[in-house]
Amino acid sequence: xxxxxxxxxxxxxxxxxxxxxxxxxxxxxxxxxxxxxxxxxxxxxxxxxxxxxxxxxxxxxxxxxxxxxxxxxxxxxxxxxxxxxxxxxxxxxxxxxxxxxxxxxxxxxxxxxxxxxxxxxxxxxxxxxxxxxxxxxxxxxxxxxxxxxxxxxxxxxxxxxxxxxxxxxxxxxxxxxxxxxxxxxxxxxxxxxxxxxxxxxxxxxxxxxxxxxxxxxxxxxxxxxxxx
Ligand SMILES: C[S@@+](CC[C@H](N)C(=O)[O-])C[C@H]1O[C@@H](n2cnc3c(N)ncnc32)[C@H](O)[C@@H]1O
Numbered sequence: 001x002x003x004x005x006x007x008x009x010x011x012x013x014x015x016x017x018x019x020x021x022x023x024x025x026x027x028x029x030x031x032x033x034x035x036x037x038x039x040x041x042x043x044x045x046x047x048x049x050x051x052x053x054x055x056x057x058x059x060x061x062x063x064x065x066x067x068x069x070x071x072x073x074x075x076x077x078x079x080x081x082x083x084x085x086x087x088x089x090x091x092x093x094x095x096x097x098x099x100x101x102x103x104x105x106x107x108x109x110x111x112x113x114x115x116x117x118x119x120x121x122x123x124x125x126x127x128x129x130x131x132x133x134x135x136x137x138x139x140x141x142x143x144x145x146x147x148x149x150x151x152x153x154x155x156x157x158x159x160x161x162x163x164x165x166x167x168x169x170x171x172x173x174x175x176x177x178x179x180x181x182x183x184x185x186x187x188x189x190x191x192x193x194x195x196x197x198x199x200x201x202x203x204x205x206x207x208x209x210x211x212x213x214x215x216x217x218x219x220x221x222x223x224x225x226x227x228x
Contacts, residue, residue: 006110007135011085014084025066033177033178038213040213045128045161045214045216046070046071048160048161054074055077056079057124058082058126059082059083060111061129062090065089079105081106081107083108085109090104107119111127120151121156122151124152124156127158127160129160132186132190138189142201146202157220164190164192165189170213195208195217199217202219203220203223204223
């Protein structure tokens with residue numbers, strides 16, 4: 001366990017996103033890998049953002065902020081909060097959103113920990129391409145869904161996507177690049193059914209669509225107490 005209750009494995013998952021990695025991320029990950037490795041183009045995920053983004057939005061693990069920068073917002077002055085363990089990603093997203101006249105609030109924390117209520121309550125919360133970076137089984141990662149549910153408004157939505165490790169057909173590019181020697185992910189046991197079960201424990205309504213090797217999800221009606 002590292003300082004502040006965050007495990008070394010959690011820190012490792014976030015610290016990969018150095019400034020050098022972020023500089024290459026939009027081209028190497030979002031443009032090429034989304035299309036050729038995981039067969040879920042970034043445009044499909046941008047549509048998911050545009051469908052679910054609301055005016056008071058929390059983005060967990062924003063990376064380079066590409067989706068938030070490209071997105072269509074439902075209001076002229078959206079209130080955006082960023083949450084990450086890695087300050088590089090929040091700084092880059094902040095800089096990028098300046099030309100949309102958006103100044104996000106930032107909160108440093110791990111998605112696996114309870115979220116401080118002072119962070120706020122949100123109409124939409126996104127965690128896009130975050131859970132395949134986070135250590136643990138769905139039962140362990142699923143604890144995060146319970147924490148997130150507590151900061152989603154009663155009529156709000158939790159949405160995003162994650163690359164599955166099993167139960168989908170990974171091609172050679174995906175396996176060789178990301179699940180091979182560089183061990184970029186922590187998703188070997190992540191399957192679509194486990195994700196559905198874990199999300200359903202925290203939200204009454206869960207919709208998951210698998211595109212390529214990516215589970216795209218939207219969850220509504222946050223449970224205030226765990227499912228029976
Ligand atoms: C693969 S990037 C995804 C970036 C962006 N959301 C996208 O879809 O392009 C993973 C993001 O999750 C963050 N992250 C990884 N582990 C985390 C954790 N335990 N808690 C919070 N953020 C985490 C990383 O720092 C990074 O911003």
